[in-house]
Amino acid sequence: MIQQTSVMRICISCRKTYDRKNLLKITKDHKQGIMLQKGMGRSAYICKSKKCYSDSKIKKKLQKALKTTLEPEFFDIFEKEIAIHDSNPNKGI
């Protein structure tokens, strides 16, 4: 039986360590450019706390972490991805 171990990653905003499953992964893919939750290449992680992903400095932090320039279009996609997580019914009202 294979032991399921959780992979820990650091949020680039708050610098706290989280299980990778609970983070948003942004990858600079070698072929396809910037991707969310998939792709192969340099990656950065952001936790799903509003304080982090809506941080005004997050764009700079991401660009620094990925060593690339992010297009404004990326943030449209990013915000939509966040909205999906935000509307998670498990959140509880």
Ligand SMILES: [Zn+2]
């Ligand atoms: Zn964070």
